[in-house]
Structures are given as C-alpha cells and as structure tokens.
Amino acid sequence: MVVKKIITICQSGGEFETDADGVISYKGGDAHAMEIDDKLKFKDLKSEVAEMFGCNLGTVAVKYFLPGNKKTLISISNDKDLKRMIKFHNDSDTAEIYVVTEEVAAPDVSQMPGSRSSRTTLSEAGVGVPVEPSRSTINNIVDDINEPDPLVDSTFDVVGDTNVSTEVPVPSDFPTPIAFASPYDEKLAKAAQQWQNNITGVGQRFNSVHEFREALRKYAIAHQFAFKYKKNDSHRVTVKCKAEGCQWRVHASRLSTTPLICIKKMNPTHTCEGSVLATGYQATRSWVASIIKEKLKVFPNYKPKDIVTDIKEEYGVQLNYFQAWRGKEIAKEQLQGSYKEAYSQLPYLCEKIMETNPGSLASFATKEDSSFHHLFVSFRASLYGFEQGCRPLLFLDSIFLKSKYQGSLLAATAADADDGFFPVAFAIVNVESDENWKWFLQQLKTALSTTPRGLTFVADREKGLKESIAEIFQGQEVYHAYCLRYLSEQLIRDLKGQFSHEVKRIIIQDMFTAAHAPTEQIFYKCVDSIKAISVTAYNWIMQSDPTHWANAFFQGARYNHMTSNFGELFYSWVSDAHELPITQLVDAIRTKIMELVYSRHMEALDWMRRLTPSMEKKLEKENLNVRALEVVSLGDRIEVRFENSVQIVNVDRWECSCRVWQLTGLPCCHAIAVIMCLQRDPYDFCSRYFTTESYRLTYAETLNPISNSDGPMWQKGESTQIVTVTPPPTRRPPGRPTTKRVSSQEVGRRQLQCSRCKGIGHNKSTCKEFLLEC
Template structure:
C-alpha cells in the first residue's frame, strides 16, 4: 500500500510582517523557523500541539496563517480541520508550504467583527495585517483590559474601579507619564512637543490651556486657576530643534477633578484607535467611546467617536475623494493586469463621478459555462458619498453564486439600469437566450427589451411580487388573510402545470376576488412556471447573489477603488478555492446536482411503466405521466423546469437501459463547473499608492459626487420589507382594520390609523414541498 502524500510545512514564529513598497505584497522577517511534516490526514489539534512544543508556546491563542500560491497580499487563517486539509490540497503539488504562527490578537473590539459568512476560511488582506507587538505597545498588554467585557470571568481587575480613579488610567500613565521630563528636553518639532504634552496631561490627569502658541514658542499652564504648573518651550538657536526652557512640574490642584471635563480632539482619538481599527474594521463608535473611557478616562459621545473613526479610517485607507481621482488609472490597471476585462466609468458635465462598470475576464469567460440565467439586484452603499451597487450574478453548475459584473452608480434610476445592462451586453455572449430574474420596477423591464430584445426573457422576482401584493392590498385584509394569499401566490409561481396554478389562484379568489384579479393582471407569463416561456431552473427570486452582496456590505465603507479591489480579492479567492475543491470531485455531475438526481432515482423505484406508444411512455405513480424521451419531455414538467431527468423519465431510461446522466444538461457536469473556474483573476499591484508619473496625463479628471449623507448618526439598513408583514389592529366591535374599539367611529370617535402596537411576523417565501 502506497504511503500517504506528505508535504513540508516551513513554520515561522517570533518575527513580523512588512509591506513591499513596490507591489504592496507582504513578507515575513525575523523570528525562527522549523520544518514539520503534514499529510492530508493531519488533525489541526495535533498540528497545533506539535507547533506548541516546537516553539514552546501555548496552544490557546495561537493563530496559524498562510499565503495562497501566487498571492502575497492575502493571509488565510487555519481555524478548523477543513481549513488545514484545504491548505494541504493547495500545496500538495508544490511539496512545501510557508506557515506563520502568531499570537492571536483578542482586543475588546473583536466582538464587533461581522458574523456574515464570507468564505470557508478567514481572510486577512494586506491592509489588515498587523505587525505583532504594535497593538500591545500602544494599548498595553492584553491582560489589562483587552478582553471581552461581557464575560464576567475574563473581566480585567481594573473594571471594578470607579471611572474617575487613578488606577483606572494606569495604562495611560505607564506609557505617557514621562513624556515631558523637564528643562532642556528636546523635540524635533512643535507638533511633536504638543502631542507629547497632550499625552502627558492625560497620564497625569489634568487639563491645560495655551498662553502662547505660535511657530516660535509654546507656553502652557494648568487650566485650574492658581495652580503653578506651567511649561515653556521654544526653538533652540541655530537649529530646528524645540527645547523646554522653563517648567514648574508641581500641581496644587486636584488633577483628576477636571478629568471628566477633558475634551479629546478627534485627531488624537483617531491616532489612539488606528491600530484597533486595523484588527477590526467593524469597530463600532459606541465601543470606541467605551474603550477610550476605560483606558484613558475621557468621555466621548457617539458623534465624536464616529468622526474619530472616520479620520482613523482615512489615515489607514486613504481619502475617499482622492480615490475618485484615481479612477482613470484604476480602470487601466484592471484591464492591464486582467486582459479581456471591462472597466469603464462616466462623469457628469462638471466632472463629478457618475458610474463605474467592472467585469473581469475570468467572470466573462466563466459565464459561458454557466446556465444562461442572470440575477439582477442592487445594494445601497453606506459610504461617505453613498451611491448604489448594481450586480449581475449567475448560478454555477453546483448552484453556487458566480459574480458576472457589477457597477457603482451615483443613484439608482431607470437610466443607470439602462446603462448597466448596455455594458453587460458587451460583456456576455448573446448567442444564447438569457433569462433575467429581476424586479419589474426601476426601468429594468423596458431596458431589457430595448437592449436584448428577443434574445432574453424577463422573469419577475417572486419576492418583489409578494411585496407588491402585500403593499397593494394593505389595509383591506387582515394579517392572516394577506399571509395566506402570499403563500398561495408562491405556490402558484412554482406550480408546473396549468391546473395546479388555477387551484392556487382559486384559493386566492376564495379569500378575495379583488386579489384574484390582481394576480390575473400581474402578467403570470413572466413569473409562473405554468406559463413562463423561458427556463429559470426553479430560481424564482433575484436575491440569489446574497454572497456577493455580503462582500459588498463588508467593503462599502472603503474608498471606491479599494472597495472594488476588495471585491476583486474576494472573487479571486473564491475562484481559486472552488477550482481546487472541484479537482477532488469524482462524480460526473456536481455534488449538489448529483444528490438531486439520486433523490429522483429513489422516487423512480416506486413507479411503473404501464405501456408505450412509439417513443412515448406512460408512467404510473400518484398520477399517470407521459414521457417523451427523444424530446426530453415529461408531462409533470419537472424535466423541463430543472434540466435534470425527473423520476418518471428515469424509470423509462432504466427500462431502455440508457444512462440518466446522458440526459442531464451539460451545465451541471463537473467538467462545465471546472470550465467556469478555469480562468483566474490576477492581483493589481500599486493601485493604492501609484507613482506620480503614472497619474500624469490622465485624460479625464474625476471628482467625488455631492455628499448625500445627512448629519447625525447614519441610519441602519432597513429590513427587507418582504420578510416582514405588519399585523394591523382589528377592531373587536366593528371588525374593521386600522383601529381598536376605543377609537372606533361607532363609539362616536373618528377612526384613526394606529401603528404603535403593530406586531411583526416573519414571512419567508419558500419553495413548496415536492417542487423540483
């Protein structure tokens, strides 16, 4: 028996990551390295234990990271056995892998990391990589407070002190109490001196005010009247150095008594939180205020914390406005590093940004192996300049999300959708009739007809229809009646035959003839399986691409070029991961499709072919269905709707000794899946900080769009209105809706609309049981 394949893991620890200025890649320097063996059966706990013994460190808090082949900007975290096995598969042909063992950072803000699933293993970009030791140098060791505050067992002893106690601020005092030492101390500049003075006052718990503050001298004194503390600094003659000339270090005031009134500047707070924001991009303002209060004794309100976060993010990520000026260069880089890609932008007459369209060559090429099915959806961006992201996603052979193209537009209008679909047509082949699953509104229907004409079908999104039905009938029916009508609408959409559709419609008619008329007039040919002329493989809603939109929600606060680059990185990782995973598949069909075919084969065992007429067969089960093998047709419509043989077709194929796999659409084969992910998306070096020479001679100058965000705290994203139906009040006396008996007009009180006590009930559109 052949021995299991083994690779060498070159494990490094004790050093740190640095960034290569030329291409933005990461490299590891310092520390020590050891070589360990790995095979595909190695368990993560055993690997960690061996690392612990090798580097003489604790297993707890150990983080294991590695780079994907050919990508030195993205660190992948190994957190479970599946991650370790996947890493082995990535490198089994290379025979060795570099592994980095670092102490896992556990700051207070770690609890704010988004729970939205992004990928099967954690991902750290170059901009998020933390050089070990920086966070501890700035905020002190973790055991003094960088713990989860909701866990009473792990709370720091400092948390039990009153907010104004000296012990509460010991961390700041340890770091900054000697930043100002006295006469003859020198500084390189006045800003450096002012910064040191700022931190020194926090450490010693007092406030100060400037008596002189110019480019030649700085004189400050304690803010409490009568306190003798003061310091004077000026430029040292014949040099650029700043020197303290006079200082009275004694306080007669109670320094801590003014602590509560101390006001930190936004810039100072931004500097204090910058490293934590690197570790956790979702660091919330309320947690910023809490940490600053706990660590430095300074009280911030929500707005101060939010503005400080914006400043820190801009320091880390660059300016939002400057990102728009980089768009011409950025689009050129996309097409240069990924030949065959499309990257276009438009501006308004005043050169302000209007629209950006991106379709990578790997997506354009991969879509050719996917079903001719595209989902159109949009996401509102909550960045500084807001805007909307329009996305076109497809379904791969394993029913996974495959991003095709996306655009950032200043606002979602009929014109912006028309422009996006025009650019999309130039990216995708129109040799096949494409089915678009999208809303009816926003001008999509008209744009599809104008641009694609008879080369496409427009399938109305079922979620949109249910939302419209609920909105149009609101106020006329009880909550329960509307819920049942929406259920019947969903069943009618999935019904494969006309008689099943009519039964569902009659159920709606029994509740309300008006609702029945609404259904009849809603163009069922565009949303009901029984009438739809195209094929949408039982995908009824346009929000299929939620995975892609979850990536957008993580990156939406970044400057526009960085947001697009993060999406590029996510797509690059997804393509690489799925390509490697599919190389291990041994089935002819993709795994999920294989399961569906096996379920149909199980159902076929209870069926019987009762007679045949030429190439047409009658199959008996719960009903008698007619199967025409040569036309790939069954009267149950399951074969036509899904592209897979239904149970009735399978029993006939078995009778004829034919292989059911030969009668599955090629889109579902493992071969087509691999073709979908055959092309790679390449990194784009030097896009964050291009050389000035690369920016010179830009044909178009792009400026940011007008800021649209209103003052105050940003509004949270609204819940999808389709997922919630509000229960209206119903009068127990007259049975009317929208009021209770106290406000009933029959009591002499004018009827009013009451909304304060509405009850929210979840209503999810689900595929009816038994549908393919």
C-alpha cells in the same frame, strides 16, 4: 459546538523594558502554561494565577499585548476584558499574559507640590462618573484652535520670536507620577504613565508643531488636568492651565531656519485649587484615533460604545459617543487611506485592471462637475466562466453601501453547474436609479462577447429594469423573469391595512405556490384559493404579468430560480468591506472572487461523477420514484402511469407533460422510467450546464492581482489620461445604518403591523398614512 482553547503562557517576576522605538519586552521571571477559553471568568483566572505564583489575590493585575503590537500593555480587569483578549487571539494557538503584583498605596497627595491631586481628590473631581455631554463640550472637541482665547490672562503674552531661550529653572518638586488611592486610579496611572514625561521643560525640542501638541495632550491626560490655547499657529504655541488663576503655562516656538519647535518658557507648577477636572477636553479625535488604531486593526468591528468604555477604564478619560465615533473614523482613514483620494485614483485603477487581466472591462464616468457617477468592473475570468460553463441566466440585484460617501453596488451573478453563485459583473454607483441600471446593462452587454441565446434575467420589474432590459436587448432572445421576492413585497404594500398579518401570510404562500406551479391547471387552482380570500389580491396578481414570473407561462428558462438575490454570499462580501475606500473595495471584491475561483477549481479536481454533486443528488432523488411507475408504449406516444395519473413523455424533445424536465433541466422520474425502458443512459438527457466539465470550465481562468508591487497602489501609468474625479456630493446620513439584508426566506414571516392604519412594516409612531391625513 467545539470551544476553542488557547494555551496561555503566564509570566511573572520579571521586568518590562522599553527600547528606543517604544517596543516593550519582558525580561526574566517565571513562566507557566494553562488552557483558557471564552467560558472562563476573570475571577477564576485571577485566583488561578495568584495560586500559581504565590501572590496575594488582592494585589494581582493581569496584562497582555495585542497581536502585532508590543508598545501598549492592555489590562484585564473584568470578564469583558478577558473575552476581548481571547477574541483578539482567536487566530492564534497561544497567548501571553503578564501577572504583576501592584501594592495599592494611599500617599498624602495634598503634600505633593504641583500635582493635580494636591488640589482635588478624584472623587471630588468626578473622574469616572459618566455625564451627559453638553453642546459646548462637543464644540470644544477640536484638534487645533487657531484663535487666541480671550479669557486667558494676557500678561504671559510672548511678542515676536527669538532663538534665545529665557531660562526658567525646573524646580525639584516638578510633578512626578502619582500612585492613586483606589484600584481604578492606580490603573489609570499605569496606563498613562508612559506620557508623564512627555514635557520635560525649557529647551526640549520637537520635530513639528503637531508633534508638540500631541505630546502636550498626552502629558495633560497623564497628569489629569485640562489646558487651553492662548496662541496656536504654525510657528508658536502658548498654553495655560484651564483653571482660572493657575500659573501653569508653556510657550514653545520655532527655531529660525528649522522646522523644529522648542520650549522657550515654562512654569511647571499648578497653583489652582478645587478646580473641576476636565480630562475629556484634551481627548481630541486624533488622540482617540492614535489610541485605538492598533486595536482597530485587529478588531475592525470595534464599536464606539466599547471605545468609550475602554478609554475610560484604561486612561480615566470620559468620552462621549461622538468623540469615539469620530476617533474611529480618523483611525480607519489612517489605516485604510483617504476616501476622497481613492476617487481620484479610479482612472489608474481601471487601467490596472485591464492591464493585469486582459479581456476585462473596467470603466467609470463622472458628472459635469467631475464628481463620481458610476464604475463598472467585469473581470476576464468572470466573463469566460459565464460564457463557457454557466446557464444563460443572470440575477440582477443591489446593495446599499454604508461608506462615507454612500452609493450602491449593482451586481449580475450567475448559477454554476453545482447551483453555486458566480459573480459576473458589478458596478458602484452614486445612487440606485433607473439611469444607473440602464447604464449598467449597457456595460454588461458590451462586456459579453455575444449575448447568449435564450438569456434570462431574474430581476425586479421596478427601477426601470423592465423597460431597460427590453430596450437594450431589443431583437434578441432575452427574457425578463420578475423577482418573486420584490413582487410579493409590492403586493403587501399595496394591500396596506386591508387584512391581518395571518391573512397576508396565506396570500403570499399561495402566490409562491402559484409561481412554482409547473402547469396552468395548478396555477389557476392556487390563484383561485387567493380569490376566495380577497378579490383585490387576486386582481392584483392577475394584472402583474404572470407570464414574467409564473412557471406555467414563462417562456424563458430560469431553472426554478424565483428570486434575484441568488448571490447572498457575494453581497455578504460587500457588506464586510463596504467601509473601505472605493479602490480598496474593488480590490477586496477581486480578492474574494480570486479565492472563490481557486478553491472551487481545486475542489472539482476530485469529482469523478459526470454531474456535479448537487445535481447527482437531485437525479438520484427522481430515480427513487421510478420503480412505482408503469411505462406503456402506444406507438409514437409513451405514457407513464401511476395510480390515477398519466404523464406523456417525448424523449427526443426532452419533454414530459408534468413539465418538471423542461423547468429544471434534469429528467423527471417519468422521463427516467422511459429512458431506462429504451435502455439508454439518463445522464445523456441531463442539461450540459449541470456537468462536472461545465463546472471546471466556469473556474478555469484565474484572476491576477492589480496592485503595483513597485510603488503605491494605482500608481499613474504613462498611458493614463489626466481625469479629475471627486467624491459624490452625497454623504452618509445621520443615525446608525442598517446592518441586516432582507432575504427571500423572510417573505411571509410575521412583520411589524401598525395599530393605526393596519399597514405592515412600521408602527403607529412612524405611520406615514397618519402624517398625510394630518
């Protein structure tokens, strides 16, 4: 594996300057270049830059900017920070780091009037010591508290509102930035020093109450104290230090006839001593969101536990997991848009899809209470590609969406001429149910201009699909092939604890072999081996409609595709974007389909063979076995012999008694031997669905963007009817959602086995059989 190296420009000796917009630039100093990768240790980096610039190793600090963000300097203080920096710059060839020498001072903080350090040391206050958050702590995490605090002394109450400011002179010993005694404290001061002067005193104005509150929170974090509200409404805010008896307090109110908020009174001096530091109290969800938003934009999988660690290291604020998680949710909504508003945009989205991609079908439905029910989308390019170039074969499957309002995505995918997946249609539904699957199939039938003759669905037999397919496509040549993955999982569940894991694995293996068996003789041989192990399993298999899943009996054509999760790559697209609002999720899928169509269209331009590359390899593999075969012509009957076996080939009907030709669509070795004896071309006897021409037809149409370049996305059009759509009532369940999708290759692997009921897939602590018995 090749390790990517990043050229790092190391700068030192200059100065940081901040412009009016808060953008930080670095002026002057020297610069050197070096290569780094994710194998480099922080101590080695620090030693090298210290030697590079002739610095004392103990005073070296290394910082950097996130890509696209020049407003916040990020510190590198350990191996984890260094790896993050490299990961953030993974898409770049270069990165800039700044080497700063910081002398660690230990001033007599007790002599600094008004500073928090004059009351308690950081070690006494417990800064940086993780504590288990209490319920009351979580309940205190609120953005705005509108009720007055009954514990606050009422002597500072401000009655009414006035434009006349009561002058409170700011003393000369107003709290100033402090250099803390330990390296950790020094880093804290550096990270928060940009907020030390957020509150300057009487007369300072703010554009809104919200802006004042945010400035106040950051000021409190920078100066390491906690405050509480006495009054907090849309036109006035009064706060005091949370420490009992402390005289620090601020009152701000609105200037009449304006939206401006002005500080009218302020006592900037803290008189409390020995109080418990509670910086986490001021770390509201919105504050956490504002801190992590830029980093989340670069690193979407930023985990709450990493947020807790980073904010503690950079700002000295101890969060709990809940605060970090809620802050991330708010930041995501700020970056991606409102999840709730996205549902109201669905009418405009459907209109835009059909307007920008004529021939597409996009429809949605709501329930009686206007809550979202389901959305169906099939692009013209997908429908054309399926009808013109793909086999009449559709795979139906679903994936659970882990978004704010949950739901599921139902999808129909096809197989192109090179055996690659091809998205045909998808739907987002409030819940996976028999009703929604039936609705999806009705929409799919409407989207297809004509139902292809001999259309085969590979799908689960549960969820109402067995009945829905038969009902909706009644009277048409449509077949339903049961998904072997779901079928084998059902068998394992029904067997429960009767057999050991090893025995169940053998039964599943024999079942898969029986399903692939091309002839009835081989099928019965496989199931007889199951019968020798378990008559119960044998009876279950024989009663599960083998005509719908065994090659030996199935009447349709599924080209040896046995499971419905053919489009794993498609489901991975959805998994990558499942946290987006519904309209953005649809556009993310459209973008992926557009990229897929374009890349495969361009790829096929260089193909010079008659068949696609994967089919050429399969044909060549069969051709290797031709030399050992003997062709004997007996009038209309042509036999192909090899040792003791004899196969009969009918070239005109494209049939061989081994049935491989009929099952795959490509001539088997027996058929190729006969075709060559007749001096004909084997390519003429390959299914047209495997040709390069069919592949190019599949990817001939392009998808067009559906966003509105002249205004907001999904802007209402003149023809759009006013339809109210609200989010579904379901919400994301508690706990961490599942991240792994079970693949067909995992069937038959070792599974968790319960020691109580001997069942598969759970342990005794979650055994439902035991709970039912109790």
